[in-house]
Amino acid sequence: MPELPEVETVCRGLNKATSGLTFIGVEVLLSRSLAYPKVDATFIEGIKSRKIITWHRRGKYLLAQLSHGWLGVHLRMTGQLLWLTQDTSLNKHTRIRLFFPDNRELRFVDTRTFGKVWFIPNDxxxxxxxxxxxxxxxxxxxxDFSDSYLQSKLxxxxxxxxTFLLDQSLVAGIGNIYADEVLFKSNIHPLTLACDLTFSQISALRLAIIEILENAIEAGGTSFSDFLQITGVNGNYGGIAWVYGRKGLSCRICGTTINKMxxxxxxxxxxxxxxRMNENFSL
Structure with missing residues (x-):
């Protein structure tokens, strides 16, 4: 599933390509991709002729502020938003097409159909x-994401x-890839109990979260499976990952073989x- 860096990369690409543009048409090819409203005609009527003011990211959600209302997108496991010309051949997994002037379109492609799209009325x-x-x-x-906040939760x-890092109610946007990367960067074993972390480890963890996510955004995210930037380009973070996807390879710091469990x-x-595990580690 795309995580914060991937969604942020898409958000920035969408702002660059579509901010200030107006929808001139919509085609819904798979109704169940609509989360709200669920009726195709109501969704189409809501979106048509709206102007995109700007795109925002919240956690792993994309939110387009429109001239009236909002457009929301959650890519889930395999969703992609691709900025194409309307005459680009249609992928069989295309679910929604959003049309713009000058023969451009934003195409929602989703192989496993877990992704969702919302139109939120202005009221x-x-x-x-x-x-x-x-x-x-x-x-x-x-x-607000401070050492003291983390300590209070941990x-x-x-x-x-x-497991703690994957809980979206505690910190938004981190998934499996970057949880592994963050724990490596802060020298914390994944089996360590949250309550066993020292304050210095908590501080290191918070800084690692920020650093890893910033580096991944700069690299355009990670493309281990379905993620693509809106232009169809892969993300590059996988090539510099510390541990994720590197089972059996040598650690970039100490040379020890990377394990997977x-x-x-x-x-x-x-x-x-x-x-290494904390000395006071307990299951």
Missing amino acids: ESPENIITGLQKLGYEPFSP SKSRRHIK KLGGRSSHFCPQCQ
């Missing part, structure tokens, strides 16, 4: 319609730190030398 707030927004924790780049949790049904990559 509603996105949070009231997209209920997932209500559950999101602080953004990693927010001033000290109460006996979950493994890897299952934790909560998800893969976890780590260096057993750089990420």
Whole structure:
């Protein structure tokens, strides 16, 4: 699933390509891709002739502020937003087409059809319609995402730190890839209990979250599977990843072989030398 860096990369690309443009038409090819309103004609009527003011990212959601109302998108596992000419051959997994002047279109492609699109009328707030927004924790780049905030949450949790980082209600936007990267950068083993972290480890963790996410955004995200930038270009972070996707390869810091294990049904990559367990570790 695209994580914060991938969604932020798409958001920036959308702002560059579509801000100030007006929808001149909409085609819905798969009705179940619509989360709200669920009726094709109502969605089309709501979007048509609206102007895009700017795009925002909240967690893993994309929100376009329109001249009247909002357009929301969640890419989920395989969703893509591609900026194309209207005569580009149609992918069989195309679900929604949003048309603009000068033969341009924004095409929502989604192989597994888990992604969703919303039109929020002007008299509603996105949070009231997209209920997932209500559950999101602080953004990693927010001033509210402080050492003390993290400590207050971690000290109460006996979950493994890897599982903690994946909880969107605690910190928005981190998924499996960047949780592994962040834990490596802060020298924390993924099985460490959240409540066992020292304050210095918590501080290192917060700084690692910010650094890793910033680096991944600069690299255009990670393209291990379906993620593409809006121009169809792959993200480049995979080539510089510290541990994710590097099972059996040498650690870039100490040369130890990178390990991989299952934790909560998800893969976890780590260096057993750089990420040693705390002495007071307990299961």
